[in-house]
Amino acid sequence: MIRNTSDSWGWPAVVMHWVVAVLILGTFGLGLAMDEVPRAEQPFYITVHASLGATLLFLLVVRIAWALANPAPAAPAGTPPLQQKAARFTHLALYILTLTTVLFGWLLASLQDPPVVPLAFGIVPLPSPWTLSRASEDFVEEAHEIAAYLLIAVACLHVAAALWHHFVLKDGTLRRMSRLRSLNGQPVSSGPSAR
Secondary structure, eight states, X not given: OOSOOSXXXXXXXXXXXXXXHHHHHHHHHHHHHGGGSOGGGHHHHHHHHHHHHHHHHHHHHHHHHHHHHSOOOOOXXXXXXXXXXXXXXXXXXXXXXXXXXXHHHHHHHHTSSSOOOOEETTTEEOOOSOOOOGGGHHHHHHHHHHHHHHHHHHHHXXXXXXXXXXXXXXXXHHHHHHOOBOTTSOBOOOSGGGO
């Protein structure tokens, strides 16, 4: 099933969710590790980090467009309205913080000496459309880091809520985002445990 339904996510939403999650974690981890590499090797890692961010930006735009065209499934029956509002707020915060982090990172790449041009998917150059003075580098770098840490904090909250739904409430919320469905709407089998 491609499109979301009232009680399940379509496979594009599931795939994009997990790919974006892996990209966020990988890009954040690489950002932390860059401080530990020798200065002579840092330009390479900065380029890879920026390119992962550019790829994330592209996928995020596609994901937002897909989410606007495919309303999310309804919350499990019996979910209190306050929890539903908290879930919507958390998802919105994840989108905003991801976008903010990536945009500040894109600006920061353009302030490197020489400027770094990220390659989305390692192929498509994404030069910065903005020109900033070198004096703004400290502010942009700080904003990029703060946004990244806030993003990871909200992502951890999101994971904790998913695990709470799965292990405490046992309401199937996590299963809806962890099982692909075929075009006819049946779960894609991954062996006996997929039942």
